[in-house]
Amino acid sequence: MPDEKRPARPAWETEVEILPIRSPQIDFAHPLPGTYLTTGARAQRGYRLSKFCMAFMSPETRAAFKADPERVMTEHGLSDYEKTLIREQNFNAMVRYGVNAFMIFKLANAFGVNQNQTGAKMRRESYEEFLKTRNVKDAL
Amino acid sequence: MAHGRIIGGLGSPHAPSIGVAYNTGKGETPAWKPLIDGYKPMQAWIEAKKPDLMIIVANDHANSFFFDRYPTFALSVAAEHEIADEGWASGRCRRCRAIPSSPGSSRIRWWGRSSTSRCARSCRSTTGA
Numbered sequence: 001m002p003d004e005k006r007p008a009r010p011a012w013e014t015e016v017e018i019l020p021i022r023s024p025q026i027d028f029a030h031p032l033p034g035t036y037l038t039t040g041a042r043a044q045r046g047y048r049l050s051k052f053c054m055a056f057m058s059p060e061t062r063a064a065f066k067a068d069p070e071r072v073m074t075e076h077g078l079s080d081y082e083k084t085l086i087r088e089q090n091f092n093a094m095v096r097y098g099v100n101a102f103m104i105f106k107l108a109n110a111f112g113v114n115q116n117q118t119g120a121k122m123r124r125e126s127y128e129e130f131l132k133t134r135n136v137k138d139a140l
Numbered sequence: 141m142a143h144g145r146i147i148g149g150l151g152s153p154h155a156p157s158i159g160v161a162y163n164t165g166k167g168e169t170p171a172w173k174p175l176i177d178g179y180k181p182m183q184a185w186i187e188a189k190k191p192d193l194m195i196i197v198a199n200d201h202a203n204s205f206f207f208d209r210y211p212t213f214a215l216s217v218a219a220e221h222e223i224a225d226e227g228w229a230s231g232r233c234r235r236c237r238a239i240p241s242s243p244g245s246s247r248i249r250w251w252g253r254s255s256t257s258r259c260a261r262s263c264r265s266t267t268g269a
Contacts, residue, residue: 047207054206062227102202105156109227115157136171 036096046098049085052076053103056110065110089113091122147189150182156201160228163237196221196242219246 026037043050055061055076065072073083085093089111091104108118120130131137152158158175161167167176203224205211221242 043207050207054202057203057224057226059225059227100202100207106202106226 038098042096042098043100044098046094046100048076048078049082049094049097049099050103052078052082053099053107056106062110089121091118095122144193147191148185150185152179152182154199154201156226156228159223159239163239165238167238215248216244217246217248218244220244 052073055072056065061072069086070083073086078086082097084090085097086107089108091108094104094107095101105115105118108115113121116130116134117127120127123130161169161172162176166172201224203226205214221244223237223239223241
């Protein structure tokens with residue numbers, strides 16, 4: 001179902017990279033709001049940013065990022081757009097860009113954002129709003 | 141050498157948050173108690189049966205491997221298998237966590253025909269152990 005109120009998607013979100021996929025179960029003209037196709041091309045585009053997130057497996061990188069995030073991002077050769085995604089903690093855009101979800105959790109933790117807070121951000125809700133939807137408030 | 145006897149299997153959900161909750165002492169909170177209590181019959185069963193060997197089959201949430209090389213199946217051979225450190229249980233070292241590293245065996249190996257085969261090229265050395 002098309003959502004006419006939604007702003008136009010950036011070109012890279014709807015680009016023709018998905019064309020080789022042929023499935024009667026997917027209506028490419030009207031993608032489901034809030035869902036994004038993961039494709040090889042997107043995964044490769046997100047590879048550098050995914051690899052950057054993998055560096056947070058090391059306590060040294062976590063400490064360095066806490067002290068000076070800009071320096072760590074530059075050292076890993078991230079592009080300006082990738083840096084912007086990180087500065088804004090725009091996890092939804094990272095998924096669309098091609099970053100793996102497990103990698104996003106590693107990055108969120110480096111910001112001191114727990115998994116519930118990450119979920120709330122991705123739903124575009126405040127943490128308080130999000131917790132109202134849970135049966136038990138302190139699950140994490 | 142006698143073959144082992146399989147006496148049972150245990151299953152668990154693998155959400156990383158479970159280990160973090162347990163390690164940070166949330167096992168008795170209303171949110172986690174129902175789930176953590178579910179492990180108690182399994183713990184009692186292991187205690188009663190005292191198995192000689194446990195084979196742990198687990199997936200990898202991009203903890204040990206990265207997308208540059210991601211095996212479909214891998215055998216971990218080590219005296220001790222550490223839990224991946226993503227920083228969720230910060231401030232607690234692997235020795236003082238409620239869930240410690242898993243003991244392993246560095247002597248485990250594949251029993252197969254190729255274990256004493258000759259080098260296929262010209263050096264004629266024996267490969268394998």
